[in-house]
Amino acid sequence: MKRLSRPAVWVFGAAALLGIGSATAGNAPTPSDAPRGKVHRLTSTQYAGIIADLFGSNVNIGGRFEPDQRVDGLIAVGSGQVSVSSAGLEQYDSMARSIASQVLAPDVRKSVMPCVPAAATAPDDACAAKFLAKTGAALFRRALTDTELKEQVTAANRAAVKAGDFYTGLSLALSSLLVAPEFLFRIEEVEADPDVKGGFRLNASSKAQRLSFFLWNALPDKELMTAAEKGELNSTKGLAKQVDRMLASPRLEDGVRAFFDDMLRLDGMDSVVKDATIFPKFDAQIGADAREQTLRTIANVVLAPKGDYRDIFTTKKTFLTPKLASIYRVPLANDAPIGAPDKWDAYEFPANDPRAGILMQTAFLTMNSHPGRTSATLRGKALREVILCQSVPPPPANVQFTIVQDTTNPQYKTARARLTAHSQSPACAGCHKIVDPIGLALENFDGGGAFRTNENGVALDTTGELDRVKFTNGEELGKVVRDNAATTACLVQRMSAYGLGQTPAQGQAAWIDGLKEAFAKDGYNVPALMRRLATSPEFYRAVSAAEKTTSTH
Amino acid sequence: MKTKLDRRTLLRGTMGGAAIAVGLPMLECFLNSNGDALAATGAALPVRFGSWFQHLGFIPGMWVPEKIGAGYHHNVQLEVLDDFRDRTNIFSGLRFSLDGRPHETHTSSVQIATTGIYGGGGPSFDSSIADVIGAHSRFRSLEVSLYGNRRSLSRRSATSLNPAEPSPVALYTRIFGAEFQDPNAADFKPDPVIMARQSVLSPITDRRQDLERKVSASDRRLLDEYFTGLREMEQKLSASLEKPAPLPSCSIPGQVKEAKPGTVIDDVAVNAVVFGRLLAYAMVCDQTRVFNVDIGSQGLRHAGSTFTWHTATHEEATDQKLGYQKEVHGFIASANKIFAEFLRTLESQKEGPSTVLDRTIIVWQTDHGDARTHSLENVPLLTVGSAGGRFKTGLHIAAPADPYSRVSLTVQQAMGVPISSWGDRSNQTSKTFTEMLA
Numbered sequence: 001m002k003r004l005s006r007p008a009v010w011v012f013g014a015a016a017l018l019g020i021g022s023a024t025a026g027n028a029p030t031p032s033d034a035p036r037g038k039v040h041r042l043t044s045t046q047y048a049g050i051i052a053d054l055f056g057s058n059v060n061i062g063g064r065f066e067p068d069q070r071v072d073g074l075i076a077v078g079s080g081q082v083s084v085s086s087a088g089l090e091q092y093d094s095m096a097r098s099i100a101s102q103v104l105a106p107d108v109r110k111s112v113m114p115c116v117p118a119a120a121t122a123p124d125d126a127c128a129a130k131f132l133a134k135t136g137a138a139l140f141r142r143a144l145t146d147t148e149l150k151e152q153v154t155a156a157n158r159a160a161v162k163a164g165d166f167y168t169g170l171s172l173a174l175s176s177l178l179v180a181p182e183f184l185f186r187i188e189e190v191e192a193d194p195d196v197k198g199g200f201r202l203n204a205s206s207k208a209q210r211l212s213f214f215l216w217n218a219l220p221d222k223e224l225m226t227a228a229e230k231g232e233l234n235s236t237k238g239l240a241k242q243v244d245r246m247l248a249s250p251r252l253e254d255g256v257r258a259f260f261d262d263m264l265r266l267d268g269m270d271s272v273v274k275d276a277t278i279f280p281k282f283d284a285q286i287g288a289d290a291r292e293q294t295l296r297t298i299a300n301v302v303l304a305p306k307g308d309y310r311d312i313f314t315t316k317k318t319f320l321t322p323k324l325a326s327i328y329r330v331p332l333a334n335d336a337p338i339g340a341p342d343k344w345d346a347y348e349f350p351a352n353d354p355r356a357g358i359l360m361q362t363a364f365l366t367m368n369s370h371p372g373r374t375s376a377t378l379r380g381k382a383l384r385e386v387i388l389c390q391s392v393p394p395p396p397a398n399v400q401f402t403i404v405q406d407t408t409n410p411q412y413k414t415a416r417a418r419l420t421a422h423s424q425s426p427a428c429a430g431c432h433k434i435v436d437p438i439g440l441a442l443e444n445f446d447g448g449g450a451f452r453t454n455e456n457g458v459a460l461d462t463t464g465e466l467d468r469v470k471f472t473n474g475e476e477l478g479k480v481v482r483d484n485a486a487t488t489a490c491l492v493q494r495m496s497a498y499g500l501g502q503t504p505a506q507g508q509a510a511w512i513d514g515l516k517e518a519f520a521k522d523g524y525n526v527p528a529l530m531r532r533l534a535t536s537p538e539f540y541r542a543v544s545a546a547e548k549t550t551s552t553h
Numbered sequence: 554m555k556t557k558l559d560r561r562t563l564l565r566g567t568m569g570g571a572a573i574a575v576g577l578p579m580l581e582c583f584l585n586s587n588g589d590a591l592a593a594t595g596a597a598l599p600v601r602f603g604s605w606f607q608h609l610g611f612i613p614g615m616w617v618p619e620k621i622g623a624g625y626h627h628n629v630q631l632e633v634l635d636d637f638r639d640r641t642n643i644f645s646g647l648r649f650s651l652d653g654r655p656h657e658t659h660t661s662s663v664q665i666a667t668t669g670i671y672g673g674g675g676p677s678f679d680s681s682i683a684d685v686i687g688a689h690s691r692f693r694s695l696e697v698s699l700y701g702n703r704r705s706l707s708r709r710s711a712t713s714l715n716p717a718e719p720s721p722v723a724l725y726t727r728i729f730g731a732e733f734q735d736p737n738a739a740d741f742k743p744d745p746v747i748m749a750r751q752s753v754l755s756p757i758t759d760r761r762q763d764l765e766r767k768v769s770a771s772d773r774r775l776l777d778e779y780f781t782g783l784r785e786m787e788q789k790l791s792a793s794l795e796k797p798a799p800l801p802s803c804s805i806p807g808q809v810k811e812a813k814p815g816t817v818i819d820d821v822a823v824n825a826v827v828f829g830r831l832l833a834y835a836m837v838c839d840q841t842r843v844f845n846v847d848i849g850s851q852g853l854r855h856a857g858s859t860f861t862w863h864t865a866t867h868e869e870a871t872d873q874k875l876g877y878q879k880e881v882h883g884f885i886a887s888a889n890k891i892f893a894e895f896l897r898t899l900e901s902q903k904e905g906p907s908t909v910l911d912r913t914i915i916v917w918q919t920d921h922g923d924a925r926t927h928s929l930e931n932v933p934l935l936t937v938g939s940a941g942g943r944f945k946t947g948l949h950i951a952a953p954a955d956p957y958s959r960v961s962l963t964v965q966q967a968m969g970v971p972i973s974s975w976g977d978r979s980n981q982t983s984k985t986f987t988e989m990l991a
Contacts, residue, residue, distance in 0.1 A: 036769040039776065064723070066716050067703045083713045083778035086693060086785045090727075091716075093786060151756035159749035169749065176753035181764060181779050189767050271702065273815050277857035371816065371852070372859030394657045418868065545769065 035200045035542035037188035040079045040501050043068050045258060047184075049218055054138050055103045055112065063095030068267070073386070075262050076498045084184060096178035100171040109167065120167065123160040128170055129153045135174060140182040141219055142205050152177070186213070186501075190542040200542035204228040207540050211242070214499040214534060216251040217258035236535070243534045247527050253303060256526065257295045263494045264358075264386060266291045268367045275372045279448030281327055282366065289324045289342060290362035290449070296344070297358055302526040309491055309524040313357040313482040314475075316349045327362055327449050328355070354444055354451060357478040359383065362449035368439075369447035376415045376439030383438050387481060389490035393431055413456040416440055437464030441477040488524055492516045495526075499533050507547040511538045600686060600940040601842045601913040602968060603832075604679045605895075606667075606706050607888055608659060608850035609866055609924040611933050612877050617645045618949045625949040630882070633889045634937075637896055639947045640910070642936045642989055644960055646953035648922070649929040650979030658927045659851060659863075662920040666932075667706050669958040669976030677708050678961040678975065679916075680715070683843040685969045691789060692841040695832065697724065699824045699891075700849030701814035707845045713778040717847060721809045721827045728835045729805050736797040736838065737804075743794040751790050757783060802904045803838035806830060816852040816861070818887050825891045829898030833909045837902055846895070850888060862888075866924035878925065892917065896937060907941075914940035916964055918957075934960050936989070943967050944989050956982045963989060 042050070044065035051059055066088035069078035084092065103112055114131055117124035132152045136144040144152065152173050160169025177183060188206040193199040202210060208228035212220040220228070224242055232238030246252065261267065269291040274282035296319040301311045321342040325332035332345060349355050358364055368378040384390045419436045443460045446452050454460055462473045467484060471477045481487055492515050497503050504512055515532060522528035533539050611630050618625035625643070627635055634641060649662045654671055664673030683694040696705035698717035705717035718724045734741075761780055765773045809827055813820035825848070832844045854861040860868065862884040869878040899910040917935035922928040934957065939946050944967060952959065958976035963985040965972060974983035 036772070037767050039768050039772040041775075064703070064716070067714070069714070080772075081712055081775075083710075083775040084782055085709060085713045085715050085778070086782035087696070087715050089779065089782035089786055148756070148760070151759070152753075155753040155756060158752040162745045162749040162752070164745075168746070172746075172749050172753045175750075176757065179754075179783075180757050180760075181776060182760075184779070185776070187764065187767060273701075273852070275854070275857060275859075278859060370859070370861060370864055371854055372857075372861070394655055394660075 035190055035544045037190050037202075037206065037542075038080055038501060039188075040076075040186045041066075041082050041084065042184055042186065043075055043079050045261075046213070046217060049254075050139075051099060053218060054135070055099070058108075059099055059102050061095055062098050063091050066091070070265065072497060072503045073263070073389070073494060074498055075267070077502055080501050089179065092184060093175070093179050096175040097172070099178060100175040103174065104167050104171045106167075117166040121164055122166060123157040123169060124166055125153050125157055128156040128160075128166075128173065131170060132156065132173060132177070136177055138219065139177050140180070141186075141209055141225075193541070195537075196541075200544075201537070202540045202542060204231060204233050207233045207239075210499070210501070210540065211246070211534055214255065215243070215246045215530060216249070216255045218251065218254065240535050243531055246534075247531055252527065252530075253299055255530075256299055256303060259495060259498050260295060260298050261291075262498060263491075264294065264364075265367070265382075266294060266363060269363055272366050273371050274366065274448055278372050279446075281450075282448045285342075286323055286327065286362065287366070289321045290366065292344075293319055293321075293324055294358050294361050294363040297361065306523060307525060307527075309526050310482040310487065313359060313478040313487070316351070316353070316356050318347055318349070318361070319344045320347045321345075324362065329451070354473065354475060356475045357482075359387075359442065359478055359481065360445060360474050365442065365445045365449040366447065372447065374415060374443060374445070374447045376419060376436050376443060377432065378439070379442050380435030380437070380439030383481070384435055387490060388484065388486040389493055390486065392435055413458045414460065415443055415455065416461055417458075438466050438477060440464055441471060442474050444474055488519055489516050491524075491526075492519050492529065495529060496533060499530075499539060502543075505543045505547040507543065508538065511536070598912060598941060599690075599836075599839060599842050600943060600968065601836055601844075601909075602679065602682045602686060602940070602964070603843070603913055603915040604667075604707070604845045605892060605915055605917045606663070606845075606847045606919070607892070607917065608663070608920050609862060609881075609884075610919040610921045611885055612882055613923050613928075613931065615877065615882070616643075616933055617931075617951075618643060621949050621951045623947050625947075630885055630889060631935075633886065633893050634896075634935075637893065637937055640937055640939065642944075642946055643949045644934040644936075644986075645931060645949065645951050647932050647934055647955055647957045647959065649932060649957055651929070652978045656927065656929075659920055662929055662932070663706060665976070665980050666918045666920060666957055666961075668708070669961065669980055671978070671980065673708070674711050674977075676710055677706060678965055679707050679843060679845050680709050681965055681970045681972070682968045687841065687843040689792075690839055690842050691792070692728070692835075693785065694843035694845060695724070695728075695835065695841045696845045696847075697828045697832070698847045698849060699812075699821045699828065700816050700847075700852065701812070702847070702849060705845055705847055709778060709781075710774070712775055715845070717845075719814060720812060721824070721831060722811045724828070724831055725806075725809045728831065728838075728840050732793065733805070733838075733840075734793055734797050735803075735805065736800045741796040747790050747793055751787065754783070754787055754790075758787075800837065800839055804834070805838075806834040816849060816854055817856045818853045818862075818884065818891075819856070821848060821853060822887070822891045822894065825895045826898050829895040830902075833899050833902035836909050836913075837904050848888060848891065850884070853884060853888070863924070881925070910938050912941045913938045914944055914964060914968075916960065930954075932957055936960065936964070939991070940968070942991055945991050946989075948989060950986060950988060952986070955984075956980045958982050959984055959986060 047065065048061055051061060066085065068075045069082050071078035071081055103109070114134060115127040117127045129149060133144060133149055136149065136152060155176065156169045156173035159172040160166050163169060186209055188210065189203045190200045191203045193201040205228050208220040208224050212218060212224055227233055227238060227242050233242065269287045272287050297315065297317070298312050300317060301307050301315050302309055320328065320330060320332055321344055322332045323342065330347060364382070368382040369375050381392050384392050419432060419440070441462045441464050443455065443462055444451055444453065464471060466477065466480045469480045471480050492512065496512055496515065515529065518532055519529050615630045616628050618628050620626065627638060649665045651661060651671065661671055665671055667673070667677040668675045669678070679694065687693040694707065694715065696707050696715045696717040698705060698719045701719045703716050703719060705715050707715040709715065718727070758780065765776055768776065809831060812824045812827060828846070835841050851863045852861050862881070865878065865880045865884065869880050871877060872879045896910060899913065900908045902909040904912065915937045917937065919933055922930045922932040936944065956976060956979065958980050959982045962975035962982055965975065966985055967990055974981055976982060
């Protein structure tokens with residue numbers, strides 16, 4: 001430690017001198033705590049989407065992604081806190097080589113190659129440069145610098161010589177672009193904000209990226225890139241023009257779906273396992289369909305003209321595949337030929353059907369259950385944490401579950417009976433009281449999502465209350481959730497964090513509060529909220545480290 | 554801190570610099586009379602490390618041996634490990650401390666067990682060991698999950714998590730696929746495509762400084778981790794351009810069957826043996842020296858049953874005649890049997906006069922002293938194997954209220970990790986278990 005102190009003092013002194021020097025020279029000094037750009041690892045969905053956009057959806061990605069990590073409720077935030085491990089990079093590398101060889105395979109390369117090499121067995125720098133400049137710019141979300149392009153061409157050349165084949169060389173150069181940090185990470189860059197003294201904002205191309213990933217969950221398109229290059233995103237009018245264009249595009253649906261997939265943790269459907277004996281209908285296809293059903297239901301509500309976010313908890317309208325329909329006991333003819341992809345039909349539950357809203361859909365019900373039965377606790381906890389943005393404290397240490405253990409008690413036949421036992425213990429009661437009643441309202445739906453009126457021969461009691469508002473069943477719970485102020489506040493909070501790629505800083509609290517009010521004024525219309533976020537200068541402001549909140553997870 | 558250079562250190566240093574180029578043939582005739590070192594140089598054969606994580610612990614009163622020290626007899630839940638008793642150390646009395654922070658059940662204690670830190674802020678101890686003993690094998694470490702999940706408990710840092718492989722077929726391809734170089738192949742020709750791959754990767758590193766300048770210090774760490782991975786990949790490529798040293802015990806296993814994904818405990822038992830065999834082959838061929846296994850206890854269940862091991866720990870009534878939870882005991886017994894079969898698989902892989910297990914130490918960890926109550930006291934821990942004689946075995950070590958980290962510190966130090974303490978706050982320790990050091 002001692003040895004370090006002297007250079008540290010020297011560095012400090014030098015920095016102070018530089019500061020004084022530049023201040024006297026009239027340039028604004030760059031303070032050492034000036035905000036810098038944020039780094040996000042592409043999520044698996046973004047990676048797959050970009051490859052499909054650039055090279056067509058026939059390209060098989062084939063590899064395994066590093067697991068995404070959720071922080072403060074969102075993968076979009078977690079992606080700013082994870083790196084690529086060595087094992088992960090190895091996977092990216094093998095995916096990259098496989099993608100590159102598919103893209104440049106003899107029978108398909110015509111569609112991506114802007115030129116034909118002089119000889120297929122030797123390097124052709126001019127042709128390689130054409131391809132790499134075009135593809136590189138798309139992958140890096142900016143034009144390659146001259147040096148970068150030269151390096152890529154040289155690398156392709158060397159590789160072509162070593163392999164004795166032009167396309168092998170080019171394919172390896174392409175694969176190196178696909179494992180480059182500029183592709184795997186979104187690296188935002190900041191610049192001094194001329195409109196705010198001492199303030200910083202994202203530079204134009206980073207603005208375009210943030211905007212595009214927020215609204216479309218995809219790379220900026222050509223028009224947005226051009227607008228960014230021309231500096232149009234720095235004017236209120238220019239920015240609004242791009243935002244409105246993007247909101248009007250059908251690609252908005254991709255963005256909206258990606259957001260809700262993240263917020264509702266629907267990626268969890270990938271790992272839902274149900275016991276095959278107890279829930280014979282449930283399989284991986286049902287899991288995938290259930291995820292899609294919830295996304296379609298939401299998109300249908302929130303993207304409708306004047307769509308109101310709150311209605312996703314009460315809507316009777318949904319979409320079903322024949323397979324999914326069997327869980328809902330809805331007769332839906334499967335007239336598609338065998339092997340054809342799932343056919344989706346719009347469906348409206350009759351008024352007297354117990355189901356309404358996304359909480360009573362297979363995705364929410366099965367994801368928050370055990371493999372062999374329901375879990376009112378898991379469902380209640382998910383509702384609190386995911387939909388209402390509330391946190392449920394973890395169980396205390398060293399609790400005796402004596403009541404549940406008491407063998408003189410009769411067998412608990414229903415979840416309510418089991419959980420009542422829990423909540424009679426004071427140590428458990430605190431938390432179980434805030435999660436169980438809302439979960440118990442959904443007990444009419446079993447761990448596989450099917451409707452039932454009793455469990456083990458005992459009729460189910462689905463009454464309860466949420467924040468002192470009473471309900472008697474799932475459908476009423478949906479209405480109570482719809483009208484709870486936390487529901488809409490949560491959406492604003494999550495959507496802001498999602499767009500920013502980080503939990504809003506403490507200094508942004510007033511801005512978020514303003515958005516919450518505006519959301520109400522806009523009739524809880526999601527695209528209107530997206531527009532307010534995307535056109536706000538605050539959305540692109542670079543937040544200094546001092547303003548940041550520390551994550552709780 | 555090492556102060557003198559012995560032959561072993563020197564050789565290790567040389568290998569560190571020149572990696573495979575030195576090339577040490579492991580022919581048995583070159584081994585010394587004990588078979589544990591090379592006769593000519595005294596250089597040790599590779600030592601290996603494995604971790605095994607089995608959530609939900611054991612039932613109190615059913616696992617601690619009566620006798621302390623050597624010559625103990627297994628208590629009922631560990632009887633299934635009798636065949637390995639002379640190679641096993643059992644630690645009782647160890648604990649996790651929360652220091653007043655909230656108890657995220659099944660999470661906080663896992664973090665403390667693997668990283669020594671509440672919240673899991675640092676590298677897991679297996680990863681520190683891999684940095685030392687795994688630095689020059691093809692894979693620094695291999696993470697496998699027996700129950701279909703991709704998350705592993707191994708991490709280089711809080712932001713760099715090592716993904717687990719749930720598929721034996723994918724693991725087989727990764728180790729013994731096209732990029733595997735048979736150390737015993739008669740002819741060796743450097744692959745021009747590998748050279749070409751090297752040349753396309755090299756410009757990336759040149760851009761590192763430019764990139765890192767743009768981002769904040771905390772995000773620079775993310776990029777640093779990426780570049781560490783890149784450097785390892787490049788090292789691997791250059792290593793594969795050198796003829797590997799022959800390893801007479803190395804052979805390529807036959808193709809493996811795909812695992813049954815999921816959480817049915819009988820499937821997990823099958824997966825454990827399939828993965829164990831693959832790892833054993835990988836180690837004999839010196840593709841890796843470190844492995845990490847997560848058995849996935851939390852969600853394990855029997856086919857057709859409405860409860861899982863985890864829900865059973867909280868909901869099953871204690872059988873009044875037996876005095877314990879019957880189903881939970883059943884799960885523990887099955888999981889311990891799975892562990893025993895995994896060990897047997899490593900033992901059956903011969904390597905000269907010894908077996909893969911002989912050259913390995915496996916640290917078995919768990920998260921609770923009593924899963925029923927989420928207790929953090931008297932949490933079981935086992936080690937199996939002597940890592941080629943570095944550790945004494947066959948001991949029951951009672952260490953009431955000592956931090957759990959004490960074992961991971963001991964093992965890390967013995968494997969050459971240059972640290973003097975491990976863990977933080979009350980989970981921090983600088984005391985090792987000298988009684989287990991050979």
